[in-house]
Amino acid sequence: DVKVTQSSRYLVKRTGEKVFLECVQDMDHENMFWYRQDPGLGLRLIYFSYDVKMKEKGDIPEGYSVSREKKERFSLILESASTNQTSMYLCASGGDELNSPLHFGNGTRLTVT
Amino acid sequence: KNQVEQSPQSLIILEGKNCTLQCNYTVSPFSNLRWYKQDTGRGPVSLTIMTFSENTKSNGRYTATLDADTKQSSLHITASQLSDSASYICVVSGLYNNNDMRFGAGTRLTVKP
Numbered sequence: 281d282v283k284v285t286q287s288s289r290y291l292v293k294r295t296g297e298k299v300f301l302e303c304v305q306d307m308d309h310e311n312m313f314w315y316r317q318d319p320g321l322g323l324r325l326i327y328f329s330y331d332v333k334m335k336e337k338g339d340i341p342e343g344y345s346v347s348r349e350k351k352e353r354f355s356l357i358l359e360s361a362s363t364n365q366t367s368m369y370l371c372a373s374g375g376d377e378l379n380s381p382l383h384f385g386n387g388t389r390l391t392v393t
Numbered sequence: 394k395n396q397v398e399q400s401p402q403s404l405i406i407l408e409g410k411n412c413t414l415q416c417n418y419t420v421s422p423f424s425n426l427r428w429y430k431q432d433t434g435r436g437p438v439s440l441t442i443m444t445f446s447e448n449t450k451s452n453g454r455y456t457a458t459l460d461a462d463t464k465q466s467s468l469h470i471t472a473s474q475l476s477d478s479a480s481y482i483c484v485v486s487g488l489y490n491n492n493d494m495r496f497g498a499g500t501r502l503t504v505k506p
Contacts, residue, residue: 328492382439384438386435
């Protein structure tokens with residue numbers, strides 16, 4: 281079974297702090313994704329990466345950056361956390377082939393106070 | 394306006410009953426439509442994937458249908474169980490970019506004993 285592991289289930293950070301969310305997958309997937317999930321909205325893509333050191337902006341990249349130094353690890357960075365970044369963050373990997381599904385981690389609930 | 398609309402937003406049914414969840418989309422052209430199940434506190438898990446040429450796909454008690462002409466899909470759950478309580482998310486991928494996925498906001502299903 282594919283495993284996508286997010287390092288933290290819950291995080292509480294202060295406004296202005298730099299925040300790192302880590303994600304590791306064990307299926308040698310090329311593609312990895314970071315989404316945020318807010319009530320009443322569909323998952324929104326922040327960034328995705330299709331190879332090591334490669335990244336592309338998604339729909340809502342402002343205030344975020346990413347890092348993919350190794351194939352299995354994809355990090356989301358909030359340079360200076362703000363209260364409107366309080367959300368559930370979901371990492372996913374997969375979709376490398378047409379019609380193949382994404383595999384999601386269990387999410388990190390981030391609260392910025 | 395979201396390109397993938399789901400209805401109802403929430404639904405409560407009694408254990409053993411059937412239910413149908415709806416997904417309308419405007420993504421065009423599209424390559425595939427997926428239904429995911431998201432248990433509380435977990436990441437989404439793929440239930441079914443249908444390409445534009447498929448009309449129906451089953452996975453146990455879950456049956457998804459697709460009408461590409463009307464741009465509608467439904468997920469029918471038969472003989473519901475308490476463990477079916479979850480959010481169900483419809484996801485449509487664009488034809489030219491498999492990574493361009495549009496997520497519905499989900500339907501929250503509660504199955505009561």
